[in-house]
Amino acid sequence: MNEEIKFILDTTKEGMDGAIAHLEKAFVKIRAGKASPIMLASVIVDYYGSQTPLSQVANINTPDAMTLSVQPWEKSMLQEIEKSITNANLGFNPMNNGENIIINVPPLTEERRRDLVKQAKAAAEDAKISVRSARQEANKEIRNLDASEDLLKNAEVDVQGFTDTYIKKIDSILGVKEADIMKV
Template sequence: MNEEVQFILEATEEGMGAAIAHLEKEFIKIRAGKASPAMLSSVMVEYYGSQTPLSQVSNINTPDGRTISVQPWEKSMLQEIETSIMNANLGFNPMNNGEMIIINVPPLTEERRKQLVKQAKAEAEHAKVGVRSARQDANKEIKGLDISEDLQKNAELDVQELTDTYTQKIDDFLHAKEAEIMKV
């Protein structure tokens, strides 16, 4: 196979892989009833005048499946962290005991589970858009190459095959996440 075509296919596969990696990160943020430090990954705290991720100013642990504990490295940060968690609009009610912040993760209601499934489906659709965009870019590059028509058609078929494979992976991830969310 032509080296240029091979390069385009590898770049396309890399782009599609990035869409899947992004989807996995987004799925980690969608909670499925079990407490996880990743639930607080989007929380930013004002720390010496700059916005800093919560994980860089504290230890975040899960003592059990329903509790997240946040132990700041500086006690003076307790109030700031508590405010930041509330302002992050994650649906948590942090409790400050003077030493650390404790967050009880409430069990999910049926309605909330359905909202989370919708959110997961939206993220999966974004990933599919990323895959299709990579396909479109690859096909455009292939059309721009100075190669035979047969080689061009074969390359486009290879790109479509990659697209189908990655779309199937996204669907598989979505079904697994849906099952995880809906499991009571």
């Protein structure tokens, strides 16, 4: 096989792998009813005048499936962390017990679950668009090569095979996430 075609196919596969990786990162941020430290990833704390992510000033744990525990490295930061979690508008009601902050994660309503499934489907569609865009780019590069007609056609067939495989993979990942979200 022509070196240029092999390079184009490898680059295309890399781009499609990137789309899957991005989708998985997006799915991690979509809550599925269980408590996860990632739920607090967007919380920024005023740490002695500097805006700092919560994960850099405290340890975040999940003692059980419905509870988050935030243990600051400095007890003096308890009030500030509590205020930051409330101000982040995540729908959590933090409770300060003097040692750490406990957050009970409320169960998801049916309506909220449907909204999260819509979010997941939108993220999956974005990933599919990314995969199709990689296919389109690869086909454009293949058509610009100076090689035999058969070689070019085979390369396009390979690219389409990649595309089909990655679209199925995206649908499979979405199915798992959707089942996870809708599970009560």
